[in-house]
Amino acid sequence: MPLSSLSKSLLFLHPKRPFHMANRTTPRARLRGVVFDMDGTLTVPAIDFAAMYKAVLGDDEFRRIKAENPCGIDILHHIENWNPDKQLKAYETIADYERQGLDRLQIMPGAAELCGFLDSKKMRRGLITRNVKASVDLFHQRFGMKFQPALSREFRPYKPDPAPLLHICSAWEVLPNEVMMVGDSLKDDVVCGKRAGAFTCLLDETGRYDSPDYAAVNLKPDFKVSSLAEVHSLLEEHFDLAP
Known part of the structure; x- marks a missing residue:
């Protein structure tokens, strides 16, 4: 058939x-x-993930990780092993982007x-x-x-x-x-x-x-x-x- x-x-x-x-x-x-x-x-889609990843990782690290991961960056797993202070700052940045996304939720x-x-x-x-x-x-x-x-x-x-x-x-x-x-x-x-x-x-x-x-x-x-x-x-x- x-x-x-x-x-x-x-x-x-x-x-x-x-x-x-x-x-x-x-x-x-x-x-x-x-x-x-x-x-x-x-x-x-209401979150600019590329901008969020750059804000968390920095431009150079973002480009390096993106080149190694064509399917996309797993930012949550990537920051799991960071030191507590650096990790806390990363989570705050992610949360800020997510709050901005809520304002545009459709x-x-x-x-x-x-x-x-x-x-x-x-x-x-x-x-x-x-x-x-x-x-x-x-x-x-x-x-x-x-x-x-x-x-x-x-x-x-x-x-x-x-x-x-x-x-x-x-x-x-x-x-x-x-x-x-x-x-x-x-x-x-x-x-x-x-x-x-x-x-x-x-x-x-x-x-x-x-x-x-x-x-x-x-x-x-x-x-x-x-x-x-x-x-x-x-x-x-x-x-x-x-x-």
Whole structure:
């Protein structure tokens, strides 16, 4: 059966777990919940991460680390071993950029509609972010959407460690392979999902992950979309949505 144009744009094949198109002879995988990243996924990107990293690391160190890490800089892990005074200053800088981002917080187009669709199917929805709990609380309050559990940076270890996603699966009493992780970061969201054993969907609005810089990355998402609106069709086409 030929792939539809939509499926071609969404589907990535993983070498260790090829994902076959659902048809009359291949049953669709059961999906019981969806876990979302927040910044850049449920909300419009509002933090200038490059400027934040430069402020924390300095220009020279930022360029060096960026050249060594084409998938992006993991600033939280990078500063974990700094001396306490230097680390405290780094956290204060990060927190300042995050506060500025809160002032500009906007819901991502398609997020409300996607959550409404999941609610109509009685599907669980959770949230994992490397931002602080205050940001999650503001998100819930401002946009009237509730994700449960909603794990912030205070939960350790944080993404890309699979621990937060496994914690949510345990709270839901479901298997990791019955859950999908949706996020805009290959190094955080996709790696977290893959390590946990969940399905993964990468939100890539601008096509940045089509760059040759990412061609050699071992872990690929099961799906890749350019908007949250595409996730609705993806779920209906490829999964048996069972609460």
